[in-house]
Amino acid sequence: MLNAIVDASLRYKVLVLVAFAVVIGLGVQAFRQVPVDAFPDVTPIQVSIYTESPGLAAEDVEKLLTTPIEGGMAGLPGVEEVRSVSLFGLSYVAVYFKDNVDIYFARRLVGEKLQDVKGRLPQGYGEPVLGPNSSGLGQVFWYTIESADKKLSAMDLRTLHDWTVRLILRTAPGVDDIVSWGGHQKQYQVQIDPRQLIKYGLSFKQVMERLTANNKQVGGQSINLGSEQYLVRGLGLVSTTKDIAGIVVAERNGAPIYVRDVAQVKEAPAPRFGAVTKDGQEAVLGIALARVNENAQAVVDAVKAKLVVAQAALPKGVTLVPNYDRAELVQKALRTAESSLVEGAILVAVILFLFLGEFRSAIVVIITLPLAMLIAFILMQQFGVSANLMSLAGLAIGTGMMVDGAVVLVENSFRLLSHARESGKPINKTHLILEAAREVINPIALRSSSSSSSSCRCSR
Missing domain, CATH: 1.20.1640.10 (Multidrug efflux transporter AcrB transmembrane domain)
Structure with a gap:
């Protein structure tokens, strides 16, 4: 031959x-x-499932969340192994598939089965979600958001990153997610005083129900006046701590009882379990995750192009500083x-x-x-x-x-x-x-x- x-x-x-x-x-x-x-990326084909349940002990996380999810995933076709980790307030389940299974087909199988598993989970203990479609080598670009004049706090920088930079960079081709690390997540906290609740004869549940009921947008159909039609809107979303403090919780002897009468309302950072430092100073770090099987060089180039757009959207004195570049x-x-x-x-x-x-x-x-x-x-x-x-x-x-x-x-x-x-x-x-x-x-x-x-x- x-x-x-x-x-x-x-x-x-x-x-x-x-x-x-x-x-x-x-x-x-x-x-x-x-x-x-x-x-070379030797990461096996896997799909991760995360369930956050703040305040729940690891033993309860294992019993109420991890075990039902892990059991539901065990019978999927092409599954080789199911592993799980139960931590304080967090359940993590990893479903490993055979190497010949397409990653998107695997995620679809897990997503469909997860809808059935959700019905067997107890209410109020968190919602399971799929993890990012990335691998162990998916972190292709790191950067920090910094204030040149140091006037912005770590909470302000984190807010800018979560609601401005992150949304822009996620549109880059090949990027699955932008992860935020460090800083403080901004919260509007209602710190209830139990003594005031006893004084007015109220409960925590009543305060929570009134807060939920008074933070909604509703539609009121329309009103026809002659040949014109006017749309009716009910504007009920709160935007400041003053709005929250002015919500009526109950009425006693014809006098309203406001949230400010039983609680202190303020902007404060959310509880956290870690931090990021750079040169000894606290920093806010962003990590770009590339999708599985994407070209790392092309993804980094796309992130850099979007980084210029994000920089233009930031206030004067706030800069995005690259720290790690896989392309190099x-x-x-x-x-x-x-x-x-x-x-x-x-x-x-x-x-x-x-x-x-x-x-x-x-x-x-x-x-x-x-x-x-x-x-x-x-x-x-x-x-x-x-x-x-x-x-x-x-x-x-x-x-x-x-x-x-x-x-x-x-x-x-x-x-x-x-x-x-x-x-x-x-x-x-x-x-x-x-x-x-x-x-x-x-x-x-x-x-x-x-x-x-x-x-x-x-x-x-």
Whole structure:
């Protein structure tokens, strides 16, 4: 079979050139489209489920939330394992699928099953939600939001990030979520005084019900006046602490009892269990999470473009400062691999020229290097392998293996042509090259296949 391929290649030279051009076109396209990252992502296919239940003990979280969710996910098709962690106020369940399962299909299965599980969870203990569609290597960009004049507090910076910066950056292509760390989450707190409740004969439940009932927008249909129609709106959403304090809780002897009579209303930070510091000072950190199987380089570029838009929307004196950029690591990894490939190709060319003493023979062998690499990129794109430090380093290490067969074939052809010239007989170059290829093609194929199988066993 191999002899027939060699024979056909020498007979149909135009067809070989066309195939060569097709491989170049497909290889260049694959090189541009193959995912680029610093390291290979070996994270298994998994879907995370989070349930927050503030104040609930870990044992109660395990019994009321984690166990029902974990049991509901165990029967899904393609599931290999279900793991869970129950913490104070938080339930975390991770569903691991087989590697051949599509991540979006897995998330859809978990989302559908989660709707059934929600009906078996006790009311008032939190709502389970799916975690971000990202992996362990999904954190591609870190930045902090800082106030140059230090006039804004950590709560002000966190509010700006959550309601301005985060919403803009989430629109970047390839970004699954923007995570906020550090600072203080702003809250409108109603701190009830139990002694005042006893004084007015009220309960916590009554205050909570009145707060909920007086914080709504309602529609009042419309009113027709002649030929005109007016829409009626009931504006009931509170916007300041003064609005909350002025809500009527109850009535005693014709006199209203307001929230301010039984509680203190103020803006205050939410309770937190951690913080972020930078250079010894408290900071607000944002983390961009890339979706699974996205090109890290492209995602970082998109985030940087949106970062400019977000910066323009911030007040004067507030800046967004990058702290970690995966693109820099990717570029360094690519430059390292590319330099190894170029240096290897140059070294091979020099050695061939020195030993063969003919420039054309060296060129024939050197051409196999970019051709083999383009074929490798085509296969990488088809099998979803990213261009990272390890895969490109493998190509660099395999430079010698790539040209090994071509070197043997060229040397054998060069030997037969030299013998023919020395004998003084008429030379048929095509026949001699075909004879030289038939002599070594089977040993070359056997040697390449054995080297490839050895490499596969070592990689496993």
